[in-house]
Amino acid sequence: MKDVLLIKYGELALKGENRSFFENTLVKNIKYALRDFDGVKVEKTHGRIYVECEKNVEEAIERLKKVFGIVGITRAKEADLDLEEIFKAAVDLMKSHQGKTFKVETKRPNKAFPYNSMEISRRVGAAVLKNVKNMKVDVHNPDVLLNVEIREKAFLYAGVIEGAGGLPLGTNGKATVLLSGGIDSPVAAWMMMKRGVEVEAVYFHSPPYTSDRAKEKVVDLCKVLSQYGRGMRLHVVHFTDLQLEIYEKCPARLTTIIMRRMMMKIAEKIAQQNGSLALITGESLGQVASQTIESLYVTNSSVSLPVFRPLIGMDKREIIDIAQKIGTYEISIRPYEDCCTIFVPKHPATKPKLEKVLEAEEKMDYQKFIDNFEEEVIEI
Amino acid sequence: MEVYLDNSATTKVRKEVIDKMLEVLEEEYGNPSSLHRKGYQAEKLLKEARENVTCLIGGRPEGIIFTSGGTESNNLALIGVAESLKKKGNHIISSTIEHPSILNVLKFLEENGFEVTYLEVDKKGRVHPEDVKSAINDKTILISIMAVNNEIGTIEPIGEIGTIAREKGILFHVDAVQAAGKVEVDVKKQKLDMVSLSAHKIHGPKGVGALYLSEEVRIRPIIFGGGQEKNIRSGTENMPGIVGFGVASRLAKESLEEVSQKLMGLKKRLWEGISSEIKDVHLNGPEVEEGAPHILNVSFRGVRGEVLLHALEEEGIYVSTGSACSSKKRGGSHVLKAIGLKGDLLEGAIRFSLGIFNTEEDIDYTVDILKKKVDFLRRFKRR
Structure with a gap:
């Protein structure tokens, strides 16, 4: 008898011919998440992944809760196909549960086992009643549902720990996220990672208007996000010169929207170099002047890659809830200014016209900045 | 080139201090x-340190209570007196420009039934003895006024208030x-009953300070334990820190x-440089x-002060906006507001604080860089 973790993955099973690619990627990601654990075995059979983990099971579960593609994690006992062994496992398992009433449910995909489901349930129930004090049967509304699965071995478990859901990271290509250090963009990155997208991040650094601490904040955000994947690459783009060019050459009302277009253009260039097929932003419709539908149209027109905006229909409260859940919120609210806020004009245009913006951009030589931007690449 | 002009935030530890530590x-x-010889040796060092610290402010060595720093000393002084004299009265006098480790303790005492008068200061940051x-x-039951303001350098008339x-x-x-170490503080002459000190502002280590108590003062401890420091501040003494x-x-x-002569010379040189080279500058606080x-x-x-700070940092010059303690908060310094600063003068304030390791060359370099950076940054004023 030994302890194993049963990994359930829902959506993957529907993916037809690609199924094994998704499963193999998930196995790879699980192995990566537990790479520094001793004696870990990850096995895939019949629509299930089994993780054997000798030590630090609690910590392993915490890590697995951050692996996308996992719907549920179950702590189970694996027993040989022998009734006595199964009873022992059942008693062991039930002793660790708080409830007072229970019910046994058995599945028997392995029809070679000589007892049928009903009979197994009945016998296991009797063993528990005999050996676990103060435990009663309640078939209608039990505190604990004891599951017994008869496969090539017997697996017994009670209760499922919810996983992160989504699709295994790396099964949906790559995209580049514009990370500001605020609350929204890390959540946007996380949501796309959840759909299996591998992510690289771009941060625009404007010293002396933004400080080392503002940069450090973004590095820390990437560290949190990287726990959901396999490390992360962060491009820190030196943005001051272009920002000052915009300030000097463009009308005040349009500086914010033009700045955002320039950021998109630089991010697109980085995306094309790293094999990304989309950009990700944390924009949410109507949140600020640069996120009105007119502004988004103008920003969007600066690039040809698709732009994913997973937060577009979300309220601030909903975004904050996710940020708190995934662990980026506390970092995002550190009080250091990012480059988006430093030159904000008093009255930014909320309904910019694309022709006017293009006309204003003509007045500066932005291409030379975009062709020769300086960046620092940080591997996280 | 590295020019450290943030000595009011903290100072570099002197070599002699490090050696002894x-x-x-x-x-x-x-x-x-400890009763054995090893303990006795340590006790002798502690006694010597007490005498050394006393020489800075006069008075008797037995009056020195070692603490973890200025903040703890201020907490101990205010809460300790309030607790021991609460039967006598509940009114405390202080000023609007004290350090947060005074103001926030007073706020706490107000929540616990004490009444506090916060004296206003004039445009130079001075508390007027008549107001006291x-x-x-x-x-x-208590008056608490700082000797030198940490943000603008005003020297308060503590001798007159003491009288x-x-x-x-x-x-x-x-x-x-x-x-301490910059202007005269003399507990006898100025009639001071309690004095808070900190080591790391005078080229000593961080994490150690003292509260001086004159003979008449009886205070309740705020930390309880094994009875060290005359039962006023329990806890095994931070010996390396105290000796340092x-x-x-x-x-x-x-x-x-x-x-103080050297620093005043450097300060005058800095202000003369700034005011002659750069237009539209404003001296905050007292005359130089x-x-x-x-x-x-x-x-x-x-x-904006913060932007100028980072621009100077690019050239190896380290300064502060407001004070180090308040610079991470938004809304501007309470001291600068108290002396009537508003708008972009409030946002554009920089504190230069000099130390013994600074040279004339440092100052000239700083003026030079300041001129370039201020000229450049003014081109991009927020509109």
């Missing part, structure tokens, strides 16, 4: 409370964290005259020669 860490590591006098009532307090029989506490503090204090006392010799607070109109 290493000796304590490596060899004289005993606990002064007229704020006193029959419930007043008033003594006449009325009211305890007088002085936060001398920024004053002692050495730093003695050196500071020995060189007080020379250092009236203030403490090491603190100069200047606003550069149209430039």
